[in-house]
Amino acid sequence: MPAAPSAPPRSVRDVRAPGRRESRTACDRAAPWLRLLPLFAALACLTRLPSFRCPLWNPDEGYLAVQARMLADGGELYETVVDRKPPLVPWLYAGAFALFGDSSLLPLKVLAVAAQLLTALLLASLARRRWGAGAGRTAGVLYLLISVGLNPEDAQAAGFEVFMLPCTAAAMWCADRRRWGAAGTAVACAFLAKQTGGAVLLPVLWLLWRGGAGRRGLLRLGAGLCAPVLAAAALTTFSGFLFWTVTGSGAYASFTGSELHVLGRGLVNAALLAVACAGIVPPVVRVLRIARTGAGELWLWLASSAAAVLLGFHFFGHYYLQLMPPLALLGTAALQILPRRHTARALAVTGCACALFLAWGLVVPRPELAHATRLAETVRAYTAPDAEVLLWGMHPEGYWLADRAPASRFLTAGLLTNYSGGRDGPKVGQRYGVRGAWPTFEREWRAHPPALVVDDSRGKPYGLSRVPSLRRALKAGYEPVLRVEGAVVYRRGE
16 A cells, blocks of 8 residues: 655745734734724713813712822821722822822823723623624714713712723623633722622622533632722721721611602603613613513623612712613614614714713803812911811812811711711701711811811701701801801811
8 A cells, every 4th residue: 555645844934824823813803902992992082071171070079089188198098088988999099199199180080081991892892792893883882972971070070980880891791701700800899999889790690600600610709809808908997998888888878868859869860861871772672572682691780780879879870870881782782683774873862962961061060169169269368288177068179179188087077967968858967977977076176176167068957057066166266257158167266
């Protein structure tokens, strides 16, 4: 039997060919994202354009800015620097201030643009993996267009939710690829940005169960989840972390005493979101009547996010930002079943709604910011640069605008009276404050009495009539010197 002919020797060119093919494959994989990135980046910048119009948009930004300054001056989170929020975003603000200075929030606004861009890219990747390249483009564009669909004070602020959203999207992205340890870490980061970010754990668990990962996958998910949370608690204090992020907010989460007020707010914000999603809702409703999308985890993501919005019974507009990523994916899923003309129509309607919200953000007046700025100018005029002052109100940004240190770790009257969240019912007053807050506040007052006190209650339920301790302290050593648009300025007597 004749021997089989031997294969010809491989040339140098033949040996290198596989490497070049792999290189081309890698380039091919990157090419779609290189094409999408400029589009998404341009949309992210456009939709965040109003955020650069004002120094800051809401008290959350002001609170974070003051916290960052206090941390830079040696403050300790959950000890001398307190809030009902996890530590990730205060640390982010502190880091940005350390790198770029603390006189402007511009670096945080840029980071917010990057956060929205990253969220859009992760959603596009999820959609592309499920339904193809066109769906990926649609999902990212839809998300960025609806991301501004709330009151500009809520949608344009560089607040907790904006930095939470890429973490929730990353959790779903990792779970979709069965990377359970990374998914757990992403869930932890979402929780450490804001407690309600942990709601994404529910759809992640659903994907884990449906994927048959078993005990090993669950252990990896749990390890990825617990390690960052325990590390954050260790870097602060375990007791303080637990109190301020979990157990110390019972009164804040109560629905009693402000039912009509918060329900009205919730309905208004839901209506605004519905306008923003006007191009998405009809396709989703139509598909639900005729077909199943096979996207149970997306519905679970939306349901868990809705439960997070309801948690606490305050219904602030920025809470609704958490609904936008699953809504964008569900809209994309529905559009894959319908004829292509529905996609064009949905994008057009959503784009028009986005234009309305952008116009609102560019022209809306900011009377509260103007008031806080005038108060800050007054504080600067009546105090030395190293003086400590107390702003009795709900606008902590006044400390940052005035460049004066707060005389207390409690930066708003809300923590001391339970007015937090705009509560307008009877559950407001000194006896409803955070547990243990008033003894601490009184010790701070005795040790370092503020050089200036500004009563900015202006008829709100947290006025001095409901705060006897502060009223007595003012009568004992302070005198009113002027009024600024309803706010009363008290100066310490010589």
